[in-house]
Amino acid sequence: MCGRYALALRPSQVRRMLEENDMQVDGAPEDEGPGAPRQSHNFAPGYHGIVYRADVPDYGAGPAKEHSSGTKGSSSAKDDTAVTNNTKTDQDAHDPNHFILQSMKWGLVPFWTKRNPDYSSVMKTINCRDDSLAQNGGMWNTMKARKRCLVIAQGFYEWLKVGPKEKVPHYVKRKDGKLMCFAGLWDCVRYEEGEREGERNYTYTIITTDSNAQLKFLHDRMPVILDPGSEAMRIWLDPERHEWSKDLQGVLKPYEGELEVYPVSKEVGKVGNDSPSFIIPVASRENKGNIANFFANQGKPKGKASLKDQTEPEVEVVTEMDGVKRVKTESLDEVAKDADDGGMKREQEHAVTAGSKRRAESPAPEEKEPPHKKATVKSPSPVTQPTRKTRSATTNVGKSPAKVKAPAKGKEPGAQKITKFFGNSA
DNA sequence: CCAGACGTTGTT
DNA sequence: GTCTGG
DNA sequence: CCAGACGTTGTT
DNA sequence: GTCTGG
Numbered sequence: 001m002c003g004r005y006a007l008a009l010r011p012s013q014v015r016r017m018l019e020e021n022d023m024q025v026d027g028a029p030e031d032e033g034p035g036a037p038r039q040s041h042n043f044a045p046g047y048h049g050i051v052y053r054a055d056v057p058d059y060g061a062g063p064a065k066e067h068s069s070g071t072k073g074s075s076s077a078k079d080d081t082a083v084t085n086n087t088k089t090d091q092d093a094h095d096p097n098h099f100i101l102q103s104m105k106w107g108l109v110p111f112w113t114k115r116n117p118d119y120s121s122v123m124k125t126i127n128c129r130d131d132s133l134a135q136n137g138g139m140w141n142t143m144k145a146r147k148r149c150l151v152i153a154q155g156f157y158e159w160l161k162v163g164p165k166e167k168v169p170h171y172v173k174r175k176d177g178k179l180m181c182f183a184g185l186w187d188c189v190r191y192e193e194g195e196r197e198g199e200r201n202y203t204y205t206i207i208t209t210d211s212n213a214q215l216k217f218l219h220d221r222m223p224v225i226l227d228p229g230s231e232a233m234r235i236w237l238d239p240e241r242h243e244w245s246k247d248l249q250g251v252l253k254p255y256e257g258e259l260e261v262y263p264v265s266k267e268v269g270k271v272g273n274d275s276p277s278f279i280i281p282v283a284s285r286e287n288k289g290n291i292a293n294f295f296a297n298q299g300k301p302k303g304k305a306s307l308k309d310q311t312e313p314e315v316e317v318v319t320e321m322d323g324v325k326r327v328k329t330e331s332l333d334e335v336a337k338d339a340d341d342g343g344m345k346r347e348q349e350h351a352v353t354a355g356s357k358r359r360a361e362s363p364a365p366e367e368k369e370p371p372h373k374k375a376t377v378k379s380p381s382p383v384t385q386p387t388r389k390t391r392s393a394t395t396n397v398g399k400s401p402a403k404v405k406a407p408a409k410g411k412e413p414g415a416q417k418i419t420k421f422f423g424n425s426a
Numbered sequence: 427c428c429a430g431a432c433g434t435t436g437t438t
Numbered sequence: 439g440t441c442t443g444g
Numbered sequence: 445c446c447a448g449a450c451g452t453t454g455t456t
Numbered sequence: 457g458t459c460t461g462g
Contacts (some may be wrong), residue, residue, distance in 0.1 A: 001435070003445020044462050045445070110432080112439040119460060124433040126445080132433080137441055139432040159446075161436095167446080208434080221435080269446050271462040 001221035002127060002182070002206050004268070005156035006171070006279050007049055008039045011101055014050055014152055017179050018101075021228035026055065026098035037103040041278040043153070044271050045126045048103045051186055051204050053149035054239035055098040058188040058200065059111075060146025062242025096239040101152070104186055104202040110139055111189045116196055122203075128185060130209040130224065130252035133244070143185040146242050150226065150233070151184040151206050155279060157268060158218045169268050170218055171279050174225075175258040183207045183224035183236055183252060212254035215261065225255040 010031040018025055030036055038047045054061060107122035133144045155173030162168055174180055186204040191197055211222040226233040232251045241248060268278040
């Protein structure tokens, strides 16, 4: 289900927005540079996104040596040597009372993985079912106990199936305009060999649960969404809880707040495309207006209030079961070619960046991550940003936000699909 | 003991 | 890494 | 998650 | 259909 979402904000913007919701942020990754999270309205698995979590060591919350399952108590209790020890104590800098934003790669790879896992394996861990966490064994055991986090997004996409071949993308966001915080799990792995040997690779997964009544027509599953400042969020992120419990399991339930759901441009289906229009109702007046402005203003970033607030979707989800067919047809086509509008000469070259071919031909033998094609149009601050609460100045605490170590850049799968990451011993 | 799984979604 | 099956 | 590729021989 | 890239 949650296999694509929107996060076109820089870490600094995310930080500010969370702080406006009274969330403590003691560190954040750089907006740019190696390992920086990607900004895209079409955020896909494998990208580096923004995760929020307690500032605990790489082995997670709780005592360094303890086993999450509490199994056996023997052991000499002396040998410190933290888990992946060596190389400086990676801890001394951690403070569980601090919460940080960190860049991590979407698609969880467990810490015990020996080699860079193949693509298909990783794709299966972009999500984690809430009911999988209710069972005791399994690969999530350590993470659910000690490595819980929030995955930050503006909203997510879901494709409504209409008929045997048609799929209409819908965007889902919070009605109150706040950032969407998914319950997630993270981990850190250091491969034993390969080009990434020794590097710390941070990855994450998004927890899914049953859809709430509002989204049932779209899909039967949805990500777990937590409200900023809620008790559920506090529990989920609490580093003092380093064992699974009913309280924690209880956090994982369908969202009870209000969401906004509406169809969007089919262009979002093509990975690699990116445009602010993807999070705007496809057939709305705003959309047309925005798109027009968008291209009209190509040269000047300031422009008028282009896409400021796109409330009232007026398109709304319309029916579904039987009316499905019509839902998409016209409206979508319309937008697809609406760029030409009724008389404007300008046309669609759009903001939609064309997806690149898969002609892997790296001129330089380095750099992994897919090219961050600088979106044709950069959206300073696209939609969103309600400024609801308008808290007093977000006192930018004087702490150095550089506490978070830049995560190792992930390597794109595919180069060498060795081992499946589940199969290795210690 | 060792070897192998450890996952999700969607579709049938 | 842990847990299960053989 | 969806979209798109999915191939060989031979020549430069 | 399956697999890969983004």
